[in-house]
Amino acid sequence: MAPVIAVDLGGTWTRAGVVLGDGQILAERSVATPKGGGSPAVITECVASLVRELCTSFCPRPEAIGISAAGPVDIRHGALRNPPNLPFRDIPLVEPLAAEFNLPVILVNDCHAGIIGEAVFGDARGIANAVYLTLSTGIGAGVLDGGRLLFGREGNAAEVGHFVVDTTYRVRCGCGHEGHWEGYASGSHLPRFFARWCEFHGRPLPHGRDGEPAGVFARARDGDADATAFIDELARINGRGISDLIVAYDPERIILDGAVVRENGDLIYPRCLPYIDRFLPLPEILVSRLGGRAPLLGAAVLAEGHDTPFGSFRDLLKD
Numbered sequence: 210m211a212p213v214i215a216v217d218l219g220g221t222w223t224r225a226g227v228v229l230g231d232g233q234i235l236a237e238r239s240v241a242t243p244k245g246g247g248s249p250a251v252i253t254e255c256v257a258s259l260v261r262e263l264c265t266s267f268c269p270r271p272e273a274i275g276i277s278a279a280g281p282v283d284i285r286h287g288a289l290r291n292p293p294n295l296p297f298r299d300i301p302l303v304e305p306l307a308a309e310f311n312l313p314v315i316l317v318n319d320c321h322a323g324i325i326g327e328a329v330f331g332d333a334r335g336i337a338n339a340v341y342l343t344l345s346t347g348i349g350a351g352v353l354d355g356g357r358l359l360f361g362r363e364g365n366a367a368e369v370g371h372f373v374v375d376t377t378y379r380v381r382c383g384c385g386h387e388g389h390w391e392g393y394a395s396g397s398h399l400p401r402f403f404a405r406w407c408e409f410h411g412r413p414l415p416h417g418r419d420g421e422p423a424g425v426f427a428r429a430r431d432g433d434a435d436a437t438a439f440i441d442e443l444a445r446i447n448g449r450g451i452s453d454l455i456v457a458y459d460p461e462r463i464i465l466d467g468a469v470v471r472e473n474g475d476l477i478y479p480r481c482l483p484y485i486d487r488f489l490p491l492p493e494i495l496v497s498r499l500g501g502r503a504p505l506l507g508a509a510v511l512a513e514g515h516d517t518p519f520g521s522f523r524d525l526l527k528d
Protein backbone atom coordinates (compact mmCIF):
# COMPACT_ATOMS: atom_id res chain seq x y z
CA MET A 210 0.00 0.00 0.00
CA ALA A 211 1.29 3.48 -0.89
CA PRO A 212 2.14 5.80 1.98
CA VAL A 213 -0.31 8.40 3.20
CA ILE A 214 0.26 11.89 4.51
CA ALA A 215 -1.06 12.48 8.00
CA VAL A 216 -1.46 15.89 9.62
CA ASP A 217 -1.97 16.70 13.31
CA LEU A 218 -3.42 20.22 13.55
CA GLY A 219 -3.10 21.36 17.16
CA GLY A 220 -3.70 24.60 18.99
CA THR A 221 0.05 25.27 19.28
CA TRP A 222 1.82 23.09 16.68
CA THR A 223 0.84 21.62 13.35
CA ARG A 224 2.81 18.59 12.31
CA ALA A 225 2.65 16.34 9.29
CA GLY A 226 4.30 13.09 8.31
CA VAL A 227 4.60 10.55 5.53
CA VAL A 228 3.33 7.34 7.16
CA LEU A 229 3.60 3.74 5.94
CA GLY A 230 1.00 1.06 6.63
CA ASP A 231 3.10 -0.41 9.46
CA GLY A 232 3.18 2.94 11.29
CA GLN A 233 6.69 3.85 10.24
CA ILE A 234 7.04 7.64 9.75
CA LEU A 235 9.33 8.25 6.76
CA ALA A 236 9.57 12.02 7.15
CA GLU A 237 8.05 14.60 9.44
CA ARG A 238 7.66 18.39 9.47
CA SER A 239 6.12 20.78 11.99
CA VAL A 240 5.34 24.49 12.17
CA ALA A 241 3.71 26.75 14.76
CA THR A 242 -0.05 26.93 14.18
CA PRO A 243 -0.98 30.50 13.10
CA LYS A 244 -2.36 32.54 16.00
CA GLY A 245 -4.25 34.98 13.79
CA GLY A 246 -4.42 36.42 10.30
CA GLY A 247 -6.99 37.76 7.92
CA SER A 248 -9.10 34.67 7.44
CA PRO A 249 -9.39 30.94 8.24
CA ALA A 250 -7.52 30.35 5.00
CA VAL A 251 -4.24 30.91 6.93
CA ILE A 252 -4.92 27.65 8.83
CA THR A 253 -5.90 25.79 5.67
CA GLU A 254 -2.75 27.10 3.96
CA CYS A 255 -0.61 26.10 6.96
CA VAL A 256 -1.81 22.49 6.55
CA ALA A 257 -1.57 22.60 2.74
CA SER A 258 2.00 23.95 2.80
CA LEU A 259 3.18 21.03 4.99
CA VAL A 260 1.47 18.52 2.69
CA ARG A 261 2.99 20.25 -0.36
CA GLU A 262 6.48 20.08 1.12
CA LEU A 263 6.19 16.39 2.04
CA CYS A 264 4.79 15.52 -1.41
CA THR A 265 7.56 17.43 -3.17
CA SER A 266 10.45 16.12 -1.08
CA PHE A 267 9.45 12.62 0.01
CA CYS A 268 6.20 11.28 -1.37
CA PRO A 269 5.07 12.37 -4.85
CA ARG A 270 2.12 9.96 -4.93
CA PRO A 271 0.51 9.49 -1.51
CA GLU A 272 -2.66 7.43 -1.37
CA ALA A 273 -4.64 9.83 0.80
CA ILE A 274 -4.44 12.63 3.36
CA GLY A 275 -5.63 12.18 6.95
CA ILE A 276 -6.09 15.23 9.17
CA SER A 277 -6.38 14.99 12.94
CA ALA A 278 -7.54 18.30 14.40
CA ALA A 279 -8.39 19.77 17.79
CA GLY A 280 -12.18 19.86 17.78
CA PRO A 281 -14.94 20.43 17.51
CA VAL A 282 -14.90 18.89 14.04
CA ASP A 283 -17.76 18.80 11.57
CA ILE A 284 -16.64 15.70 9.74
CA ARG A 285 -19.60 15.58 7.37
CA HIS A 286 -18.62 18.98 5.99
CA GLY A 287 -14.89 18.51 6.52
CA ALA A 288 -14.42 21.62 8.66
CA LEU A 289 -13.73 22.82 12.20
CA ARG A 290 -16.54 24.67 14.00
CA ASN A 291 -15.87 27.08 16.89
CA PRO A 292 -12.56 25.55 17.99
CA PRO A 293 -11.71 27.17 21.37
CA ASN A 294 -7.95 26.96 20.77
CA LEU A 295 -7.78 28.33 17.21
CA PRO A 296 -8.43 31.95 16.14
CA PHE A 297 -11.34 31.36 13.72
CA ARG A 298 -14.90 30.07 14.03
CA ASP A 299 -15.19 28.06 10.80
CA ILE A 300 -12.14 26.48 9.18
CA PRO A 301 -12.66 24.47 5.98
CA LEU A 302 -10.09 21.71 5.50
CA VAL A 303 -11.25 18.71 3.47
CA GLU A 304 -12.60 20.47 0.36
CA PRO A 305 -9.65 22.83 -0.28
CA LEU A 306 -7.08 20.08 0.29
CA ALA A 307 -8.95 17.54 -1.86
CA ALA A 308 -9.18 20.15 -4.64
CA GLU A 309 -5.49 21.05 -4.54
CA PHE A 310 -4.02 17.56 -4.20
CA ASN A 311 -6.73 15.56 -5.98
CA LEU A 312 -6.66 12.93 -3.22
CA PRO A 313 -9.13 11.48 -0.73
CA VAL A 314 -8.98 13.57 2.46
CA ILE A 315 -10.46 12.64 5.84
CA LEU A 316 -10.82 14.80 8.95
CA VAL A 317 -11.06 13.39 12.47
CA ASN A 318 -11.15 14.78 16.02
CA ASP A 319 -7.55 14.59 17.31
CA CYS A 320 -8.44 12.53 20.39
CA HIS A 321 -10.40 10.05 18.27
CA ALA A 322 -7.30 9.78 16.08
CA GLY A 323 -5.27 9.36 19.28
CA ILE A 324 -7.20 6.33 20.54
CA ILE A 325 -7.07 4.81 17.05
CA GLY A 326 -3.30 5.32 16.95
CA GLU A 327 -3.05 3.64 20.36
CA ALA A 328 -5.43 0.82 19.32
CA VAL A 329 -3.37 -0.06 16.24
CA PHE A 330 0.20 0.78 17.31
CA GLY A 331 0.21 1.56 21.03
CA ASP A 332 -1.04 0.53 24.45
CA ALA A 333 -4.72 0.15 23.55
CA ARG A 334 -3.92 -2.88 21.34
CA GLY A 335 -6.18 -5.73 22.38
CA ILE A 336 -8.01 -3.58 24.96
CA ALA A 337 -11.75 -3.43 24.22
CA ASN A 338 -12.55 -0.56 26.59
CA ALA A 339 -9.85 2.09 26.60
CA VAL A 340 -9.62 5.87 26.87
CA TYR A 341 -6.97 8.13 25.34
CA LEU A 342 -6.77 11.34 27.38
CA THR A 343 -4.69 14.29 26.25
CA LEU A 344 -3.65 17.20 28.47
CA SER A 345 -2.16 19.60 25.95
CA THR A 346 -3.12 23.05 24.61
CA GLY A 347 -6.63 21.72 25.21
CA ILE A 348 -8.01 18.64 26.99
CA GLY A 349 -9.98 15.88 25.29
CA ALA A 350 -10.48 12.14 25.07
CA GLY A 351 -11.08 9.37 22.59
CA VAL A 352 -12.93 6.24 23.73
CA LEU A 353 -12.99 2.62 22.62
CA ASP A 354 -16.18 1.03 23.90
CA GLY A 355 -16.45 -2.71 23.35
CA GLY A 356 -13.77 -2.42 20.67
CA ARG A 357 -15.57 0.32 18.74
CA LEU A 358 -14.80 4.02 18.55
CA LEU A 359 -17.31 6.10 20.49
CA PHE A 360 -18.05 8.57 17.73
CA GLY A 361 -21.00 10.84 18.59
CA ARG A 362 -23.24 12.78 16.22
CA GLU A 363 -20.58 14.76 14.35
CA GLY A 364 -17.44 12.99 15.57
CA ASN A 365 -16.96 14.86 18.86
CA ALA A 366 -17.89 12.31 21.55
CA ALA A 367 -15.81 12.56 24.75
CA GLU A 368 -14.92 16.26 24.58
CA VAL A 369 -14.15 15.77 28.26
CA GLY A 370 -12.19 19.03 28.55
CA HIS A 371 -15.62 20.62 28.93
CA PHE A 372 -16.63 18.50 31.93
CA VAL A 373 -17.34 20.78 34.93
CA VAL A 374 -14.68 20.00 37.53
CA ASP A 375 -14.77 23.00 39.87
CA THR A 376 -17.15 25.56 41.34
CA THR A 377 -14.68 27.35 43.67
CA TYR A 378 -12.41 29.38 41.40
CA ARG A 379 -14.90 29.99 38.59
CA VAL A 380 -12.23 30.10 35.87
CA ARG A 381 -13.64 30.67 32.39
CA CYS A 382 -12.86 28.14 29.64
CA GLY A 383 -11.99 29.06 26.03
CA CYS A 384 -15.48 27.86 25.07
CA GLY A 385 -16.97 30.63 27.24
CA HIS A 386 -18.29 28.57 30.18
CA GLU A 387 -17.00 28.44 33.76
CA GLY A 388 -15.53 25.51 35.67
CA HIS A 389 -14.45 23.38 32.70
CA TRP A 390 -11.45 21.05 33.11
CA GLU A 391 -9.68 22.53 30.06
CA GLY A 392 -9.98 26.04 31.54
CA TYR A 393 -7.85 24.90 34.52
CA ALA A 394 -5.43 22.17 33.56
CA SER A 395 -4.62 22.58 29.86
CA GLY A 396 -1.25 24.08 28.94
CA SER A 397 -2.86 27.21 27.53
CA HIS A 398 -5.09 27.91 30.55
CA LEU A 399 -2.92 26.74 33.44
CA PRO A 400 -1.25 30.18 33.84
CA ARG A 401 -4.66 31.86 34.28
CA PHE A 402 -5.69 29.23 36.83
CA PHE A 403 -2.42 29.76 38.73
CA ALA A 404 -2.98 33.54 38.79
CA ARG A 405 -6.58 33.01 39.96
CA TRP A 406 -5.40 30.54 42.63
CA CYS A 407 -2.83 33.09 43.92
CA GLU A 408 -5.49 35.83 44.00
CA PHE A 409 -8.03 33.56 45.74
CA HIS A 410 -5.53 32.52 48.48
CA GLY A 411 -3.99 36.01 48.92
CA ARG A 412 -0.63 34.94 47.54
CA PRO A 413 1.69 37.17 45.41
CA LEU A 414 0.70 37.14 41.75
CA PRO A 415 3.25 35.44 39.48
CA HIS A 416 5.26 37.53 37.00
CA GLY A 417 6.54 36.56 33.57
CA ARG A 418 7.93 33.05 33.29
CA ASP A 419 7.01 32.29 36.94
CA GLY A 420 3.39 32.08 35.85
CA GLU A 421 3.98 29.98 32.72
CA PRO A 422 3.47 26.21 33.02
CA ALA A 423 7.22 25.47 32.80
CA GLY A 424 7.93 28.10 35.49
CA VAL A 425 5.23 26.81 37.85
CA PHE A 426 6.42 23.20 37.50
CA ALA A 427 10.06 24.26 37.95
CA ARG A 428 9.22 26.19 41.13
CA ALA A 429 7.32 23.19 42.51
CA ARG A 430 10.38 20.99 41.84
CA ASP A 431 12.50 23.54 43.74
CA GLY A 432 10.19 23.20 46.74
CA ASP A 433 8.47 26.60 46.46
CA ALA A 434 5.52 26.41 48.89
CA ASP A 435 3.00 28.27 46.70
CA ALA A 436 3.83 26.32 43.54
CA THR A 437 3.69 23.05 45.48
CA ALA A 438 0.29 23.88 46.98
CA PHE A 439 -0.98 24.88 43.54
CA ILE A 440 0.26 21.63 41.96
CA ASP A 441 -1.70 19.77 44.65
CA GLU A 442 -4.82 21.75 43.74
CA LEU A 443 -4.17 20.98 40.08
CA ALA A 444 -3.96 17.28 41.03
CA ARG A 445 -7.37 17.60 42.70
CA ILE A 446 -8.79 19.13 39.52
CA ASN A 447 -7.27 16.38 37.34
CA GLY A 448 -8.51 13.77 39.81
CA ARG A 449 -12.03 15.19 39.50
CA GLY A 450 -11.84 15.06 35.69
CA ILE A 451 -10.48 11.51 35.60
CA SER A 452 -13.14 10.41 38.14
CA ASP A 453 -15.84 11.75 35.79
CA LEU A 454 -14.20 10.05 32.85
CA ILE A 455 -14.14 6.69 34.68
CA VAL A 456 -17.84 6.77 35.57
CA ALA A 457 -18.76 7.96 32.06
CA TYR A 458 -16.86 5.28 30.11
CA ASP A 459 -15.88 2.50 32.59
CA PRO A 460 -12.53 1.85 30.85
CA GLU A 461 -10.08 -0.97 31.50
CA ARG A 462 -7.15 1.32 30.68
CA ILE A 463 -6.55 5.08 30.40
CA ILE A 464 -3.64 6.25 28.26
CA LEU A 465 -2.38 9.75 29.10
CA ASP A 466 -0.78 11.94 26.44
CA GLY A 467 -0.20 15.61 25.59
CA ALA A 468 2.69 17.99 26.18
CA VAL A 469 1.66 18.77 29.79
CA VAL A 470 1.90 15.07 30.69
CA ARG A 471 4.98 14.29 28.62
CA GLU A 472 6.96 17.23 30.02
CA ASN A 473 5.77 17.19 33.64
CA GLY A 474 4.32 13.73 34.08
CA ASP A 475 5.77 13.25 37.57
CA LEU A 476 3.89 16.34 38.82
CA ILE A 477 0.62 15.39 37.05
CA TYR A 478 0.41 11.65 37.55
CA PRO A 479 0.38 9.83 39.98
CA ARG A 480 -0.19 12.97 42.09
CA CYS A 481 -3.87 12.98 41.14
CA LEU A 482 -4.37 9.32 42.22
CA PRO A 483 -5.48 10.13 45.81
CA TYR A 484 -8.18 12.41 44.38
CA ILE A 485 -9.70 9.85 41.99
CA ASP A 486 -13.00 8.42 43.26
CA ARG A 487 -13.13 4.66 43.81
CA PHE A 488 -16.84 4.28 43.04
CA LEU A 489 -15.86 2.07 40.06
CA PRO A 490 -12.67 -0.02 40.07
CA LEU A 491 -9.62 2.08 39.21
CA PRO A 492 -8.51 1.31 35.64
CA GLU A 493 -4.89 0.89 34.69
CA ILE A 494 -3.47 4.37 33.96
CA LEU A 495 -0.29 4.82 31.93
CA VAL A 496 1.49 7.39 29.78
CA SER A 497 1.50 6.91 25.98
CA ARG A 498 4.69 5.41 24.56
CA LEU A 499 4.08 6.80 21.06
CA GLY A 500 5.94 10.06 21.79
CA GLY A 501 3.04 12.37 21.01
CA ARG A 502 2.43 10.75 17.62
CA ALA A 503 -0.74 8.80 18.45
CA PRO A 504 -3.05 11.32 16.66
CA LEU A 505 -0.77 11.45 13.60
CA LEU A 506 -0.68 7.64 13.38
CA GLY A 507 -4.43 7.38 13.95
CA ALA A 508 -5.12 9.88 11.16
CA ALA A 509 -2.89 7.80 8.87
CA VAL A 510 -4.77 4.59 9.73
CA LEU A 511 -8.10 6.25 8.96
CA ALA A 512 -6.84 7.81 5.73
CA GLU A 513 -5.63 4.40 4.54
CA GLY A 514 -9.11 2.99 5.03
CA HIS A 515 -7.49 0.03 6.76
CA ASP A 516 -9.51 -2.53 8.59
CA THR A 517 -9.29 -1.39 12.17
CA PRO A 518 -10.50 -2.98 15.39
CA PHE A 519 -13.71 -0.95 14.98
CA GLY A 520 -14.29 -1.15 11.20
CA SER A 521 -13.76 1.45 8.54
CA PHE A 522 -13.91 5.16 9.37
CA ARG A 523 -15.94 5.75 6.21
CA ASP A 524 -18.56 3.28 7.51
CA LEU A 525 -19.05 5.59 10.49
CA LEU A 526 -20.09 8.38 8.14
CA LYS A 527 -22.86 6.35 6.54
CA ASP A 528 -26.33 7.25 7.74
Ligand SMILES: [Zn+2]
Pocket residue numbers: 370371382383384385386389391392
Ligand atom coordinates in the same frame (compact mmCIF):
# COMPACT_ATOMS: atom_id res chain seq x y z
ZN1 LIG B 1 -15.26 24.62 27.91
